[in-house]
Structures are given as C-alpha cells and as structure tokens.
Amino acid sequence: MTAPKILVFAGSTRRDAFSQKLAAAVVPLLKSVGAEVTHINLADFDMPLYNGDLEAEQGLPPNTRRLQLLIASHDALLIATPEYNGSITPLELNVLDWCSRADKDNPATSGAVVFADKPAAILSSSPGPLGGMRALFHLRDLLGYLGMVVIPQQLAVGRAGEAFAADGSLADPRQQAALEGIARRLTEVAASIRK
Template structure:
C-alpha cells in the first residue's frame, strides 16, 4: 500500500506526526509520504492573480497518487487545526477532486484525555463534500499523548497499538477491495 500521511500539526516532533509514522509502520506500508501542509493561507485574490500554488498542486497530486490517506489531527479549540483546514480548502480549488473515492483513515493524538473525539467529528464534516471513503472505525483517539509514545516515537499502550493495527488492516482491505 502506498500511503500518504497527513499530520494536522506542523511541528516536526508532534504527537500526530508520531502517530502517522506509527500508522505507516503498523500498516506495513510499501511506501509512505508525509504531506507538507506549509501552504499559503487561502486567498481568492492570490488564486486569481497566480493560480493554484505549486505546493498545493503537489499536495493534491500526492492525494491522487496514493492508494490511501491517513490523517492525524490535533484538537485545537474543539476543532481541526487551522493548517489542516487551510490545506483542505486549497485542495478543493484544484482541477479535479483527488479525494473522490479515496480510502481515508482518521486518527488523533491530543494532550487532553478525550483524544480528539470532537476534532475527528469536525474533520469528517469538512470532508463530506470531497466524497472520500472514510473508514468509520475503529477509532484511534490517543489521549494524554505526552505519556503514550516512547523516545523512539512508538506507541507504548498495547490497546492503542492493537486499535491502530486494526485500523490500518481495515484500510489495506479497503484499498484491495476486500472490505
């Protein structure tokens, strides 16, 4: 499975970046790319003057070319991060809809104990218009994330490892048409 992994956090050592790397590892991805969400803020004037930025075209191409996409998002003020929403908005402006029919697994890692339940719900709502094939579970909600990864960035909680492994197996089955 060729996987595109998207972290809703820009920080290089964020919990969500660790979680997407664990998803790729536990899912035995043949290859994976970590998306770069460092794109300009969406601005209709910029789009009218210069078109779709190259960084956005790259992201849209990565989504289109991937067999599946994993998105891990922090919860900022009960919703998805601004950088993730901005990237979704920009990609929606590209020529074709790279999300259409794309298998997608959603997960979250947060400092709070709920693990990102609200942000996952919010992300699902944001993606409805794109019509991807979002897996409905199992839910991977890593709460208290500062205590859940070892120094190598691996999950330490057996329940989280088991749940993430199952989600990635389900994603692979969705890709192969055996879901």
C-alpha cells in the first residue's frame, strides 16, 4: 500500500504564528503513522482578495491554480486555524474561496472537485483559554460545504504561548496524544477512501 498523501497548512502567515507551530507539530506525527506529508505556508501562495470582476477578466490567479493542483494531488488536507472574531481568518477564507472556483480549461483539477469526498482534519490555536474552538465550527462547516469528509476528532490548543515544548511538540501529554490520534485517524481515513 502506498502512503496516503496529506497536505498541511496553517491559516496564518504571521511570523511565529501559533497555528504554524501547531501545523508543524502534527507533521512528524503524520509521518510516524505512515503518511507522506507536504507542509506548505500560504505565504508562498499569495492571492488577491477574491473579486468576481477580476476572475471574469483574468481567470484564476496562478497561485490558485498551483494550490488547486496541489490539493488535487493529495489524498487529504489538514488545516490548523487561528480564530479571528470567532471564525476563521480572511486569508483562509480567501484561499478556499479562490480554490473552489472552476477553471473551465482544467475542470478535473479546479473548483469543488478538488475538495469533494476528500478527508480533512482541523486544529485550532489561540493565546486565549478556548484555543480558537469557535473557528473550528466555521471551518468544519465550510469544508463540509465543499464536500470534504472532516473527521470528528479535532483539537483546540489554548494558551498557545505556553503550549509548545522546545522540540515543537505539545507540552501537555494529553494534548500531544490527542494530536497523534488525529494524525492516525486522518491517515487511516485517507488510506481507506483514497480515489
């Protein structure tokens, strides 16, 4: 059996972002349970704010096509989100909105089909006590709307400024175990429903 390919990214491009640390923390766990991981930074996929006129005049931005192709070539997604005003970041929404748009010249690798029936796992982090868990509801809903199979297991890491050990893992053993469980389950589901 070939390893399921999992694409990992965070919903913040801030230097020292907690969500980036959380995304980085799950990568070795995914690898340890047999996944092949591509860990990207959305800073490398800069896109303009979605605008229908821009799309009509210029089509999809090159970085949207790059990311659609990347999503299409992976078996699952893992997103670590911050929480902005109880929801996901404008960066995440913009990226997902652009990627949900069809490119008429490349229907098999653009639009909703790149997400459809693909497993996903979601994580959140925040300096606050709730760990951004309200953003998880929005992200789960949005990914479900796109047709993704979001696994029920999720993790919200609160007090994120103190949550990470020097080696990048989660300092709380229960949280680290929960993260490993999510990595394992996503990998299993990705392997079982891979197209």
